[in-house]
Amino acid sequence: MTSREIVLETKDVTMRFGGLTAVHKFSIQVQKGRIVGLIGPNGAGKTTCFNMITGFYEPTEGSIHFMGEDITGWPPHKICKAGIARTFQNIRLFAGGTVLQNVMVGAHLRQKTTWWHAMLSLPSFFKEEKEIREKSYELLDAVGLAHLASEEAQGLPYGAQRRLEIARALATEPRFLLLDEPAAGMNPHETQELMDFIKQIKEKFDLTILLIEHDMKVVMGICEHIWVLDYGVTIAEGDPEKIQGDPKVIEAYLGEEYLQNA
Amino acid sequence: MEDKRKRNLILNGLLVGAFALFLFWAQVNLDGYKIQIMNLIAVNIILALSLNLIYGFAGMFSLGHAGFMAIGAYTCALLIMPPLQKQALFILEPAMWPFSVMHAPFLVAVILAGLMAALAGILIGLPVLRLGGDYLGIATLGFAEIIRVLANNLPRMTNGALGFKGIPDYANIWWNYGWCFITLVIVVRLVNSNYGNALKAIRDDEVAARAMGINTFRYRLTAFAIGSFFAGVGGALLGSLLTTIDPKMFLFLLTFNVLMIVVAGGLGSITGTIIAGVIITVLLEWLRIVENPITIGEFYIPGIPGMRMVVFSLALLFIILFRRQGIMGRKEITWDTVFALFRKRGVEK
Numbered sequence: 384m385t386s387r388e389i390v391l392e393t394k395d396v397t398m399r400f401g402g403l404t405a406v407h408k409f410s411i412q413v414q415k416g417r418i419v420g421l422i423g424p425n426g427a428g429k430t431t432c433f434n435m436i437t438g439f440y441e442p443t444e445g446s447i448h449f450m451g452e453d454i455t456g457w458p459p460h461k462i463c464k465a466g467i468a469r470t471f472q473n474i475r476l477f478a479g480g481t482v483l484q485n486v487m488v489g490a491h492l493r494q495k496t497t498w499w500h501a502m503l504s505l506p507s508f509f510k511e512e513k514e515i516r517e518k519s520y521e522l523l524d525a526v527g528l529a530h531l532a533s534e535e536a537q538g539l540p541y542g543a544q545r546r547l548e549i550a551r552a553l554a555t556e557p558r559f560l561l562l563d564e565p566a567a568g569m570n571p572h573e574t575q576e577l578m579d580f581i582k583q584i585k586e587k588f589d590l591t592i593l594l595i596e597h598d599m600k601v602v603m604g605i606c607e608h609i610w611v612l613d614y615g616v617t618i619a620e621g622d623p624e625k626i627q628g629d630p631k632v633i634e635a636y637l638g639e640e641y642l643q644n645a
Numbered sequence: 646m647e648d649k650r651k652r653n654l655i656l657n658g659l660l661v662g663a664f665a666l667f668l669f670w671a672q673v674n675l676d677g678y679k680i681q682i683m684n685l686i687a688v689n690i691i692l693a694l695s696l697n698l699i700y701g702f703a704g705m706f707s708l709g710h711a712g713f714m715a716i717g718a719y720t721c722a723l724l725i726m727p728p729l730q731k732q733a734l735f736i737l738e739p740a741m742w743p744f745s746v747m748h749a750p751f752l753v754a755v756i757l758a759g760l761m762a763a764l765a766g767i768l769i770g771l772p773v774l775r776l777g778g779d780y781l782g783i784a785t786l787g788f789a790e791i792i793r794v795l796a797n798n799l800p801r802m803t804n805g806a807l808g809f810k811g812i813p814d815y816a817n818i819w820w821n822y823g824w825c826f827i828t829l830v831i832v833v834r835l836v837n838s839n840y841g842n843a844l845k846a847i848r849d850d851e852v853a854a855r856a857m858g859i860n861t862f863r864y865r866l867t868a869f870a871i872g873s874f875f876a877g878v879g880g881a882l883l884g885s886l887l888t889t890i891d892p893k894m895f896l897f898l899l900t901f902n903v904l905m906i907v908v909a910g911g912l913g914s915i916t917g918t919i920i921a922g923v924i925i926t927v928l929l930e931w932l933r934i935v936e937n938p939i940t941i942g943e944f945y946i947p948g949i950p951g952m953r954m955v956v957f958s959l960a961l962l963f964i965i966l967f968r969r970q971g972i973m974g975r976k977e978i979t980w981d982t983v984f985a986l987f988r989k990r991g992v993e994k
Contacts (some may be wrong), residue, residue: 437856463858475853477846479913479975488846491839492858498867501838502831508838515839555858 387414389451390559390591391436391467396445398431398526398615405431413559416500418585418592421608422599422626424635425625427612429595430472433561436593437469438462449559464492468557472564472595476536482547483532486519489554519554525587526580542573546580553588560584562594566601574598578605588596603627611635653980661826668818680818681886682930687821688883689924691828693906695875701912702836702906703868704848706771706782710876710903712789715796715895716765717758717877718884719803722812723747724754725885730811734804741801752814755824755881762877765792766870774865777851791898796892810883816885824882828875833915835871844868845913898954902929905957909964911972917973919925925957932956950968 391413398406402463406428413419417621421429434440436447438459446455454462468489477485494515500508523529526546531539545565552560565581566574585592596602602609603623611619611626613635619626626632671683692710699707712832726734728746739745773784796803803809835841846854847861854861884890902925910921931954939946964971 439852439855458860459855460858460860463856470855471856473854475850475856477842477849477853479845479849480842484842484845487839488842488854489857491843494839498835498838498840498871501834501840504830504834504873510912512839551857 387412387416390415390449391593392448393432393436393643394446394448396432396435396442396447398428398435398440399443401598406435406612409612409615409617411610411617411620413591413593415591416585416589417607418581418594418605419464419608419610420602421593421595421610421612422597422602423612426614427635428615429612430563431615432612433563433595436462436561437467448543460492463555463557466556466558467561468552468555468559469561470545470552470563470565472567474544474548476544476548476551478535478537480536480538481533482523482528482539483516483519485536485547485551486522486554487515489551490515490519522550525553525584541568542577545569547576549580549584553584558589558591560590560592562592562596563596564595566596566598571600574601576602577601579606648787656980663812664822666901668822669921672818674726682927684816684925685930686820686887686926687818687825688879688886689903689906689926690919691821691875691882692824692879692903693910693918693922694828695872696903697877697907697910697912697915697918698835698875699872699909701843701914701918702883703844703847703865703872705774705869706778707785707869707872708782708900708904709785709789711895711897711899712785712792713762713765713873713876714716714880714883714899715789715792715890716762717880717894718890718895719796720761720877721754721758721881722809722884722890724749724757725751725815726809726811734809734811735801737800737805737807739801740804745803751813751820751885755820755878758881759874759877762880763870763874765877766873767866768871770866774862774869781975786897786900789895789897793895796895806892806946808889808894810889812885812888812890814885814888816882821882821886822840824878829915829919831871832875835965836915903962905984907963908971911973911975912971913975914971914973914977916978917971917976920972929953929957967979 389412391411393411396406396409397404409432421432423429431440432540435442438457438461440452441456446453446490448454449465449467452465454465457465480488482546482599494511496505496508496511520529520532523532526549528543528547528550531543536544539547549562549565562581566577569577581592582605584590594606608622609620609626610617611632618631619636671680692714696707696710699705723744724747727748731745749957769785769788773781773788776784797806799805843854843859843864846857847859847864851861906921906925907918909918909925910917935956936948936950936952938948
């Protein structure tokens, strides 16, 4: 791996909930323009890592740096503004709104006009509102949902909801995107589409992507570098081939007996 | 899209014009009692719209409306009563400076009333808006009660339990409907803007809203302050309309009336609030019949004061049981839906 600019770096990040150490000394470096993965069995602490990076949890120890800036302990909205966007494991769309409104909420972060512009019906408000609407349409077009723009977000099929969540995250104009199990609940065909889609948006929006995934086909297929967590501890890291052959990883996933029998 | 906006603008203009003509007609042809009910409708719609912004759109369960109304009503009354009148009014203890001398025209007084209520909204919102759901309801209810107790116990400012009498009755039909119109335009603009989308997003899923870069606390506080502003304006108009205010007027029952309109109309529906505002205000007056002595055949029922509130509680119970989303739910009546209705009718014929 040739070295490039480091986008995200975590240094010995530890998260304790009371007596339970959910994540222990988690240290990663993510290079610009890569797609990297974070895997591990259920309850390994992957989502906790995401929550720390995006500011939902404040790490008990350690620090997180984004584009050279220390963002440890920042609130989520500030981190999002700095350029980190995420999706959720259990899809979290705004159920009361349409597909378009969901994306517009994402774009709201970069909006300059605010409530009193709206109240006073200023021309600058209408102009920007129109721009945001158009931008959101374009994003929906990019993820193939433009024809569903005025549908209720709640009523979309599962795969479309996942893509909508990604479109919403893209609307915040991120430089770094975190995807929490994007392929969960998808069939092999949809999964294949998703992999192409992730590569596509990476190129198109000039992103760096970190994803959590259970589907090994996805992880091995698109990730250039992988970290493996088990019980909060990083047990392995490296490129897909190395991870696939690592006895520790096989043990964590399949159990000790499997190794002995193999 | 552009054409539709132009069409809606013209139709809205026509509607407002027609309504203004109706008000002209009403002013000449209707008796004082009916005019008073129309005034109450306007004030109730202002109050219900402000609560709907807070509760229906931003998802904050607030029971503090009576408190904001009290602040608005007292501020406005102190400003529009001439100093001489205040001198005669404060019989318990003389009024304190600057309350004894301040005087302002009605428009300024109402705006200041709203601003004072908004300021109170921010002050109370800073600590309690971190709470969610029912806890927020209880905290804001406590706030309203504190305001009422303060009004009772600050005789040099509020004339204590006696309250104010003979407040100048500037709040005529034009002022009330004027403010109602302003409230309506502002709330509609806010709710339909992307700012409104962000508010609704916080209501629907706060975690996701934060992940989208929305400073949820600040947004809630702003929405709460805007809602409080119009609650203060409503209180100010109500004070001038009734020409008398005292602390007992601002009991929880007052909040309950507004809440009833919002829930019956539909949380998160502006047209629902307007419809329910008209229906419930009219019913509140019309149902006074049930408080009079009634003779049905052989039976004689003596008049029971407060009976109409029993009827209303029952009505609210039925709404919650059979149509929890209220009259309109979260839907709105727009020109599009009106035209769609006519088109359907046309096809059926």
